[in-house]
Amino acid sequence: MAITLTKKAADRVEKYLASRGKGIGLRLGVKTTGCSGMAYTLEFLDEPKPEDQIFESFDIKIFVDPKSLVYIDGTELDFAREGLNEGFKFNNPNVKDECGCGESFTV
Amino acid sequence: MALLQISEPGKSTDPHNRKLTIGIDLGTTNSLVASVISGEAKILEDNNYRLIPSRVLYEQHQISVGNDIPNHALTISSVKRLIGKKKDDIDADNIALELADSNEIFIQTPQGYKSPIQVSSDILKKLKKIASDYFGDEIYGAVITVPAYFNEGQRQATKEAAKLAEINVLRLINEPTAAAYAYGLDTKKEGVFVVYDLGGGTFDVSVLQFNEGVFEVIATNGNSTLGGDDFDQIIKNYLINKYKFNSQSLEDQANLNLIAKDIKEKLSSEDTINETIRFNNQDYQIDISLSEIEELFIPLVDKTIQCVKNALNDADLSTYEIDGIIMVGGSTRMPTIQNYIKKFFNQDLLNDLNPDEVVAIGAARQASVLSGQANDDTLLLDVTPLSLGIETMGNLVERIIPRNSTIPIAKAQEFTTYKDGQTMMKIHVVQGEREKVSENRSLGEFIVKEIPPMPAGSAKIKVTFQVDADSLLTVSAEEQTTGVKTSIEIKPSYGIEESEIRKMLEDSFTNAENDKKFRSLAEVIVDANQILELTEKAIQDDKQLLSDSEKSTIERCMNNLKSEITKKNPSKIKLATDELNNASMSFAQKRMDNSIYSSLTGKNINEINK
Numbered sequence: 137m138a139i140t141l142t143k144k145a146a147d148r149v150e151k152y153l154a155s156r157g158k159g160i161g162l163r164l165g166v167k168t169t170g171c172s173g174m175a176y177t178l179e180f181l182d183e184p185k186p187e188d189q190i191f192e193s194f195d196i197k198i199f200v201d202p203k204s205l206v207y208i209d210g211t212e213l214d215f216a217r218e219g220l221n222e223g224f225k226f227n228n229p230n231v232k233d234e235c236g237c238g239e240s241f242t243v
Numbered sequence: 244m245a246l247l248q249i250s251e252p253g254k255s256t257d258p259h260n261r262k263l264t265i266g267i268d269l270g271t272t273n274s275l276v277a278s279v280i281s282g283e284a285k286i287l288e289d290n291n292y293r294l295i296p297s298r299v300l301y302e303q304h305q306i307s308v309g310n311d312i313p314n315h316a317l318t319i320s321s322v323k324r325l326i327g328k329k330k331d332d333i334d335a336d337n338i339a340l341e342l343a344d345s346n347e348i349f350i351q352t353p354q355g356y357k358s359p360i361q362v363s364s365d366i367l368k369k370l371k372k373i374a375s376d377y378f379g380d381e382i383y384g385a386v387i388t389v390p391a392y393f394n395e396g397q398r399q400a401t402k403e404a405a406k407l408a409e410i411n412v413l414r415l416i417n418e419p420t421a422a423a424y425a426y427g428l429d430t431k432k433e434g435v436f437v438v439y440d441l442g443g444g445t446f447d448v449s450v451l452q453f454n455e456g457v458f459e460v461i462a463t464n465g466n467s468t469l470g471g472d473d474f475d476q477i478i479k480n481y482l483i484n485k486y487k488f489n490s491q492s493l494e495d496q497a498n499l500n501l502i503a504k505d506i507k508e509k510l511s512s513e514d515t516i517n518e519t520i521r522f523n524n525q526d527y528q529i530d531i532s533l534s535e536i537e538e539l540f541i542p543l544v545d546k547t548i549q550c551v552k553n554a555l556n557d558a559d560l561s562t563y564e565i566d567g568i569i570m571v572g573g574s575t576r577m578p579t580i581q582n583y584i585k586k587f588f589n590q591d592l593l594n595d596l597n598p599d600e601v602v603a604i605g606a607a608r609q610a611s612v613l614s615g616q617a618n619d620d621t622l623l624l625d626v627t628p629l630s631l632g633i634e635t636m637g638n639l640v641e642r643i644i645p646r647n648s649t650i651p652i653a654k655a656q657e658f659t660t661y662k663d664g665q666t667m668m669k670i671h672v673v674q675g676e677r678e679k680v681s682e683n684r685s686l687g688e689f690i691v692k693e694i695p696p697m698p699a700g701s702a703k704i705k706v707t708f709q710v711d712a713d714s715l716l717t718v719s720a721e722e723q724t725t726g727v728k729t730s731i732e733i734k735p736s737y738g739i740e741e742s743e744i745r746k747m748l749e750d751s752f753t754n755a756e757n758d759k760k761f762r763s764l765a766e767v768i769v770d771a772n773q774i775l776e777l778t779e780k781a782i783q784d785d786k787q788l789l790s791d792s793e794k795s796t797i798e799r800c801m802n803n804l805k806s807e808i809t810k811k812n813p814s815k816i817k818l819a820t821d822e823l824n825n826a827s828m829s830f831a832q833k834r835m836d837n838s839i840y841s842s843l844t845g846k847n848i849n850e851i852n853k
Contacts (some may be wrong), residue, residue: 148281151251157284162249177255178247180282216246221379223246223281 137209138200139191145215146194161197165204249281262614263385265374266606271323272443276370284604287377299365301352308369325359329396360508364407384411391417391460398668399745413613419449420458420498421605422569434566441572444470448551450558462558466548471574477539478503511576537579544583562588570594628744634671634680637765643708653709664696676751678758689731691720767816788833800826
């Protein structure tokens with residue numbers, strides 16, 4: 137399995153990294169909080185940790201710590217527009233249920 | 244599912260705790276709202292409009308703001324010129340302005356009288372709605388920019404407007420400071436920058452000093468009646484004079500304004516304009532060169548240069564000492580202005596960001612930093628809203644940190660004992676602008692103990708006030724001979740409403756004369772009581788040094804002083820105090836001689852010289 141980006145998401149990440157002026161990639165993860173158990177985290181990455189699993193998609197490096205990976209393995213990160221709002225979306229095959237707002241989920 | 248943004252490392256927020264922040268440039272002519280999204284500051288659009296005209300239209304059952312207002316409707320505009328002011332210059336198109344007896348400004352609308360604060364809050368509500376519609380979520384807080392020259396009253400009024408619009412104000416920052424943030428000048432070590440801000444109807448120039456992570460406005464200047472619109476006016480007059488554009492109605496005038504503005508904008512990228520303009524059912528063939536128009540612009544540009552010179556003078560700086568010049572305001576795109584300023588400072592300008600948007604962008608960045616979502620250690624400049632001080636004898640306030648001081652700040656002052664052998668001192672910390680302790684806010688008190696017994700006025704107690712970046716006040720008192728230190732921590736802003744701050748300020752202005760009288764009376768009474776007490780004690784201790792006539796003179800003076808104190812006339816009390824001082828002078832001299840004599844008697848010269 138792996139973590140992948142859609143082309144659209146990769147383009148956005150590339151743009152954001154460029155305008156930020158630093159960072160070597162993205163960190164995807166989960167944390168145990170929220171109304172439905174788990175929540176996604178999505179951050180710029182400046183320094184990788186030794187235990188990180190590294191994926192690459194459209195030349196963007198994606199770092200995931202092994203504990204998070206079990207919850208999001210197989211995820212495709214997409215960039216979408218909903219109404220006026222635009223942002224990243226986790227298409228995570230492990231999810232069984234998510235809270236109404238979609239900010240947290242259970243597996 | 245919710246859409247996520249990329250956070251800075253380690254700054255991911257919990258679900259439903261996403262702190263959406265915005266930056267608001269609340270302008271005289273136009274306003275903007277921006278937000279940092281995935282690390283990038285972005286202008287939030289209102290139906291594809293980036294600029295929101297700062298205009299409000301009140302109708303019976305509807306309030307429209309900015310681009311929602313139909314053309315040529317009678318609107319309230321430039322309300323920023325009125326906010327936080329009493330009756331002053333007025334710029335409300337054809338709308339009656341009512342001055343209530345309190346000197347407050349109210350604007351008559353079909354929805355009743357509106358204060359400038361209410362009108363501003365309606366603009367702010369619109370900006371907030373643009374942002375919450377964009378995110379589909381509540382906005383946590385906003386940074387709002389104000390001109391550097393705004394006084395405390397105007398700042399408080401802006402905050403009140405935000406409160407009415409239910410916006411959590413993270414901070415008000417100065418417009419030039421926001422522009423400097425947008426250019427990332429806070430990443431440099433230090434420097435002095437000039438912000439040249441030519442808005443639609445106002446011109447401001449500020450000199451900013453960046454030092455140890457803090458931007459400080461060290462000088463401002465400007466012209467509140469000079470703006471980009473004046474350049475349009477020049478072109479308009481030129482069209483009327485040279486090409487005989489014939490405008491009769493108000494609508495013609497408005498259309499001609501638009502044509503003039505269009506020509507100005509075209510001349511920012513082209514050297515000549517050669518075209519036919521359809522106006523008022525007539526075709527006008529125009530052939531305008533930039534150099535021709537530039538000549539007409541020079542007097543206006545000269546006016547701005549004069550302001551720049553004044554600001555530099557106030558800051559005591561020369562052009563070569565300036566590390567960067569930031570251009571703000573759409574009109575600064577004009578090549579005439581760019582070239583002129585470049586020549587004046589003899590250096591390139593910071594102009595690669597959109598000059599209309601740079602202030603909002605900077606504000607958005609600050610908002611993001613303040614909510615803790617960005618990785619940035621920049622110190623932020625804030626000020627103490629009210630003065631901080633302690634109570635001294637006579638129910639008087641001694642101010643240690645004046646109002647409007649930039650924080651963090653620390654200031655110390657020495658105080659002494661009032662009575663002989665005094666071993667304790669109460670430090671009562673107060674906040675406010677009034678002279679009388681009871682008219683200020685009491686923040687807390689503590690007692691300095693273990694002051695070694697010594698004569699009145701000899702002990703030295705150093706009182707230090709320190710306000711940190713989070714507005715936390717620490718007051719400590721140190722007795723200088725023993726080094727014993729006592730302190731207290733207070734959050735001065737806690738539990739104080741902005742309206743209360745404003746009221747306290749206003750009270751201090753209206754009561755300034757009474758306060759002055761109170762202070763001068765209290766001061767002489769403190770002095771008088773002290774000398775009375777000392778004299779009484781001296782007479783008791785050293786009666787034998789006084790002749791009967793001396794004693795009766797002194798006692799007469801004392802009684803006179805006591806009766807003057809009850810009459811409460813400061814100059815008479817002062818006079819009686821001086822009289823008593825004079826009458827007891829020789830007595831005091833004798834006492835001193837006596838004490839020196841007794842301390843020296845029976846000692847040899849070597850001992851004394853030690």
